[in-house]
Amino acid sequence: MPEVHHHxxxxxxxxxxxxxxxxxxxxxxxxxxxxxxKARLAGVAVLxxxxxxxxxxxxxxxxxxxxxxxxxxxxxxxxxxDIIVEFSDTRYGVAQYPAETCGQGWLSVxxxxxxTWSELxxxxxxxxxxxxxxxxxxxxxxxxxxxxxxxxxxxxxxxxAFISHDSGQSWREYQPQVRVADSVPDGIVPRWPCDxxxxxxxxxxxxxxxxxxxxxxxxxPPGTEYVSVSVAFDGSIWVDGSxxxxxxxxxxxxxxxxxxxxxxxxxxxxxxWLGHAGLLTAYDADTAYLYPTxxxxxSLYRTTxxxxxxxxxxxxxxxxxxxxxxxxxxxxxxxxxxAHQQHLSTDxxxxxxxxxxxxxGATPITGGLQGWPxxxxxxxxxxxxxxxxxxxxxxxxxxxxxxx
Numbered sequence: 001m002p003e004v005h006h007h008x009x010x011x012x013x014x015x016x017x018x019x020x021x022x023x024x025x026x027x028x029x030x031x032x033x034x035x036x037x038k039a040r041l042a043g044v045a046v047l048x049x050x051x052x053x054x055x056x057x058x059x060x061x062x063x064x065x066x067x068x069x070x071x072x073x074x075x076x077x078x079x080x081x082d083i084i085v086e087f088s089d090t091r092y093g094v095a096q097y098p099a100e101t102c103g104q105g106w107l108s109v110x111x112x113x114x115x116t117w118s119e120l121x122x123x124x125x126x127x128x129x130x131x132x133x134x135x136x137x138x139x140x141x142x143x144x145x146x147x148x149x150x151x152x153x154x155x156x157x158x159x160x161a162f163i164s165h166d167s168g169q170s171w172r173e174y175q176p177q178v179r180v181a182d183s184v185p186d187g188i189v190p191r192w193p194c195d196x197x198x199x200x201x202x203x204x205x206x207x208x209x210x211x212x213x214x215x216x217x218x219x220x221p222p223g224t225e226y227v228s229v230s231v232a233f234d235g236s237i238w239v240d241g242s243x244x245x246x247x248x249x250x251x252x253x254x255x256x257x258x259x260x261x262x263x264x265x266x267x268x269x270x271x272x273w274l275g276h277a278g279l280l281t282a283y284d285a286d287t288a289y290l291y292p293t294x295x296x297x298x299s300l301y302r303t304t305x306x307x308x309x310x311x312x313x314x315x316x317x318x319x320x321x322x323x324x325x326x327x328x329x330x331x332x333x334x335x336x337x338x339a340h341q342q343h344l345s346t347d348x349x350x351x352x353x354x355x356x357x358x359x360x361g362a363t364p365i366t367g368g369l370q371g372w373p374x375x376x377x378x379x380x381x382x383x384x385x386x387x388x389x390x391x392x393x394x395x396x397x398x399x400x401x402x403x404x
Contacts, residue, residue: 089366092149109167114396121168148209163212183258221253236285250274265307283327313349324361328390
């Protein structure tokens with residue numbers, strides 16, 4: 001495939017990317033950036049709830065650790081809804097940028113928690129399908145999936161599959177296989193291939209970093225309508241859900257041995273809102289929290305025996321419009337509402353006190369948490385935060401390159 005290797009020549013790509021001195025960034029309009037950030041905050045909050053690979057909230061990145069050029073009237077720069085960011089752990093992350101042509105794009109990687117980022121590296125070119133969404137004028141955007149730090153997978157949704165073992169500097173085409181595994185390796189978060197029913201039927205699994213094959217667990221969780229996965233700080237795995245359309249019965253299953261075996265932990269207690277589905281966040285194999293997805297008020301249940309029994313936490317009923325719930329490594333639990341108010345419990349949800357953190361919401365990654373700024377205008381140019389313990393947070397700026 002010489003034509004493919006030529007297409008991904010790093011020298012040729014570098015010549016297409018302008019990387020000016022950072023003094024040029026001083027003249028950027030802070031007023032324009034802050035106004036854009038505020039306008040997009042509400043929409044990004046919804047997107048953050050729906051995806052594990054979150055979209056950036058807005059353009060910023062004028063600190064010395066990012067490679068940025070001012071926007072040009074003739075050549076637009078990427079904006080918030082262009083960039084998808086995913087972190088594998090608290091050090092390794094990937095930011096992906098689309099091309100204006102379907103089937104193409106670029107990525108940039110960090111290996112030090114966002115302190116520095118690589119030059120833009122092109123995605124492998126995905127052929128345009130002759131039938132399907134493209135026939136109606138739609139554009140299917142290709143994105144690479146993190147299989148492990150340094151290993152990226154480009155799935156075969158509209159053509160050949162590609163794998164990179166050097167953070168996107170080079171790619172090779174391969175034929176992915178489906179293989180069966182007894183348990184999930186440490187450091188890997190399992191998932192379903194996609195949210196569609198046919199993907200769920202393939203089973204909970206992950207991409208093998210060595211081969212790119214889809215590894216499906218030999219023993220799947222009991223039941224069929226799970227929609228989300230929560231990996232606790234000790235590596236235990238919890239799954240929960242009630243089906244994509246909310247019509248299935250709510251169910252929970254837990255594994256203490258990385259998916260080798262599963263136990264049904266669906267609450268036997270009479271919880272009135274479970275018919276509308278709930279969400280789960282786990283601290284370890286014994287302790288997890290259950291709360292409703294949509295409700296005028298708020299309700300919180302806690303288990304300390306691995307899901308055998310669930311007890312209500314009455315102190316949480318004082319809150320409304322809670323949109324984020326996450327534990328920290330010390331066993332605390334943080335709630336955040338739509339008004340950006342945060343509440344911390346250090347006694348398992350029995351009581352809460354107001355707390356001020358730089359993040360509005362947080363989701364788990366290997367070895368820690370990833371969170372979004374609670375006030376994006378005040379945080380400018382910070383785009384997101386990383387934390388190993390959920391208490392101290394490292395700011396991260398993502399580069400806003402000029403479009404090649």
